[in-house]
Amino acid sequence: MFKQKNYLALGAVVLVAIILLSLPSRVTSRLKMAVGSWFLPLFGLASAGQQLPADLADSVLTRHELLRQVDNLRRENQQLRSQAVQSLAIARENDQLRNLLGWQRQSPWRLKLANVVMRDPANWWRTVQIDLGSRDGLRENLPVITSAGLVGRVSSVSLTRAQIVLIGDPNCRVSATVENPARDIGVIVASGPVDTSLVDLTYLASSANLKPGQSVVTSGLGGVFPKGIPIGQVVDSRSVEFGLYTDARVKLNANLGSLEQVWVLFP
Amino acid sequence: MNPFQTILILSAAFLAVFGETVLSAPRELLGAQIDLLPAIMVFAALNAGLPTIAALAIFGGLWLDTFSANPLGISILPLMLVGFPIYLRRDLILRDLPFAQFVIGAIASALVPALTLLMLLSGSTEPLLGWGTLWQWLVMTAGGAVATPFIFALMDWCNGSLGYKLRTEVSFRPDREIRHRKILKY
Numbered sequence: 139m140f141k142q143k144n145y146l147a148l149g150a151v152v153l154v155a156i157i158l159l160s161l162p163s164r165v166t167s168r169l170k171m172a173v174g175s176w177f178l179p180l181f182g183l184a185s186a187g188q189q190l191p192a193d194l195a196d197s198v199l200t201r202h203e204l205l206r207q208v209d210n211l212r213r214e215n216q217q218l219r220s221q222a223v224q225s226l227a228i229a230r231e232n233d234q235l236r237n238l239l240g241w242q243r244q245s246p247w248r249l250k251l252a253n254v255v256m257r258d259p260a261n262w263w264r265t266v267q268i269d270l271g272s273r274d275g276l277r278e279n280l281p282v283i284t285s286a287g288l289v290g291r292v293s294s295v296s297l298t299r300a301q302i303v304l305i306g307d308p309n310c311r312v313s314a315t316v317e318n319p320a321r322d323i324g325v326i327v328a329s330g331p332v333d334t335s336l337v338d339l340t341y342l343a344s345s346a347n348l349k350p351g352q353s354v355v356t357s358g359l360g361g362v363f364p365k366g367i368p369i370g371q372v373v374d375s376r377s378v379e380f381g382l383y384t385d386a387r388v389k390l391n392a393n394l395g396s397l398e399q400v401w402v403l404f405p
Numbered sequence: 406m407n408p409f410q411t412i413l414i415l416s417a418a419f420l421a422v423f424g425e426t427v428l429s430a431p432r433e434l435l436g437a438q439i440d441l442l443p444a445i446m447v448f449a450a451l452n453a454g455l456p457t458i459a460a461l462a463i464f465g466g467l468w469l470d471t472f473s474a475n476p477l478g479i480s481i482l483p484l485m486l487v488g489f490p491i492y493l494r495r496d497l498i499l500r501d502l503p504f505a506q507f508v509i510g511a512i513a514s515a516l517v518p519a520l521t522l523l524m525l526l527s528g529s530t531e532p533l534l535g536w537g538t539l540w541q542w543l544v545m546t547a548g549g550a551v552a553t554p555f556i557f558a559l560m561d562w563c564n565g566s567l568g569y570k571l572r573t574e575v576s577f578r579p580d581r582e583i584r585h586r587k588i589l590k591y
Contacts, residue, residue: 144493147455151462151485158467158478166477173471180423256472259425261437261541262522262532263474267426293474303474308531332436332537395433 171296181255247364248404250274252282254397255299261331264290264307266397271298279362281403287368287391288312288356289400300402304394305369306337313359314339314369316386322346323357326369329387334394336373342384348375354388364403409568411457413560414449418442418465426472431548437541439548442469443513444556446484450491451500451509452560458488475521476530483520487513503554510556514549518542 161169229246236242252268270276272295280292282302290310293303303310305326312326316339324342339354352372358365368391375386421441432438442465449461466481473480491498491509499505519542525532 144455144489147459148485148489151459151481154463155466155478155481155485158481159476161477169477170471173467177419177423177468177472180420181427184423184427256426257429257432257438258473259422259438259440259469260473260475260521260532261432261518261545262525262534262538264533265474267472301474306533307474308533309474328533328535330535330537331533331541332535395429 167294167296171299174296174299185253185255249401250276250404252300252400252402254302254400264304264310264328264334264394265293266302266304267299268302268400268402269299270402271296271300273297275404276300276402281363281367282400283367283403284392284397284400286393287370288363289392289394289397291362292402302400304334305390305392306334306394312363312369313357314354314388315357316342316346316348316372317353317355318347318349320345320347322348323359324384324386326354326388335390337370337388337390339372339386339388340378340383342375342386344377344381344383346375346384346386348372348384348386350374407453407568410453410564411460413563413568414445414453414457414461415464417445417556417560418461419468421445422465422468422472425469431544435544435548436537437544437548439552440469440514440517440545441549441552441556442466442480442484443487443517444510444549444553446488446517447491447506447509447513447553448556448560450488451495451498455492458492459485462488475525476528479524479528480517480521482524483517486520487516503557506554506557507550510553511546511550513553515542515546518545 158166158169250270252270254266255269256267258265268282276292276295278292278295282289282291288305290302290304290307292300293309294301305312306328308328314324314326316322316324320343322342324339324346327338327340329336329338342348350372354369354372356363356365356367356369370388370390373387373389375384377383378385425438425440429438442461445465446458446461449458462481462485466478466484469475469480470477491513498509522532522534522538
């Protein structure tokens with residue numbers, strides 16, 4: 139039963155695994171990039187396949203429906219324009235006040251749209267990959283958002299793709315503020331592996347007065363995420379570690395289970 | 406060793422990893438992604454040679470870790486540690502019975518994620534764990550168990566229709582046959 143060739147095969151596999159596991163992270167990320175490129179034709183086919191139903195749906199839309207959509211978009215565009223003018227005025231006023239106080243001027247963040255191309259096949263991580271890479275100017279730790287709120291941060295970058303570690307993954311901790319009178323500050327950490335819509339807000343002060351429905355936004359502490367990005371809303375809270383601090387469950391604004399397009403924030 | 410079978414098994418693993426990264430329906434419906442690599446490993450261990458099993462463990466693990474936040478190479482050993490004992494004992498397994506395939510598929514699909522998590526926890530990584538992990542483990546076990554007989558059927562069909570069979574020489578030669586003629590007596 140235990141022939142020498144069996145041991146040789148087992149030994150060879152163990153050796154390959156040990157070599158791969160002991161490689162430095164820079165080399166493994168390059169290796170991952172190289173191996174991932176083998177799948178590029180399949181991903182091309184998959185994205186074409188995903189685009190096909192949308193193209194077919196577009197081609198069968200009636201003229202009346204198209205005109206209605208154009209009308210809606212025009213109206214939305216006008217609303218957004220007026221909001222942009224207002225926010226421009228507010229930003230100008232903010233700059234002037236910062237100048238008067240001698241504070242450092244805030245530079246506006248630029249946005250870049252990216253498509254989510256794949257999800258982590260392992261159940262114990264919450265990561266996705268997007269179709270932007272270092273050639274698009276991406277680098278590690280850039281914040282990633284949707285129109286609903288914070289999604290995560292860029293964790294690794296290859297030439298054409300980047301891995302996003304989602305909020306709720308053990309490797310993505312975010313300093314957050316509850317929008318209540320006390321402006322309680324805590325840290326967003328993973329809640330559980332199954333429900334992607336819930337995260338824990340931990341290390342809140344024991345005196346924190348939290349109510350369900352209160353908004354949670356990024357605090358700006360930590361240097362990765364800018365201040366004020368919406369994260370979610372408080373579901374409930376409880377005192378932990380014999381009243382040492384308070385934990386709260388937060389329902390995320392962004393639907394992490396069905397991410398298709400995300401925005402990467404550039405400083 | 407039949408090289409076509411090796412190519413077929415590696416292609417199946419390639420497509421399985423691709424499918425797991427692109428299809429999110431199992432995750433949305435059941436809360437966990439089903440891993441098909443253990444089921445493919447069961448097929449390989451019961452039907453292919455040891456080099457094919459080793460290649461499947463190395464390439465399957467490598468492909469899976471490429472798209473995951475796993476350290477590169479961590480999935481190789483669990484696949485091999487499941488495939489190798491099955492290979493050694495395959496003469497004792499009723500490999501053609503769907504129920505046997507189901508049971509071995511369940512065991513393999515339960516062991517591979519458990520061993521991977523064990524290895525992750527023994528390293529410096531901190532995977533996302535909780536009570537929900539038990540549910541995910543059950544889903545992966547059941548999903549892999551159900552998928553195994555289908556993978557056997559699909560691979561056997563592909564092997565039968567696209568592959569070739571080794572020509573086997575039999576000791577019987579028609580030209581050396583001694584024909585017994587009946588002597589008709591009138």
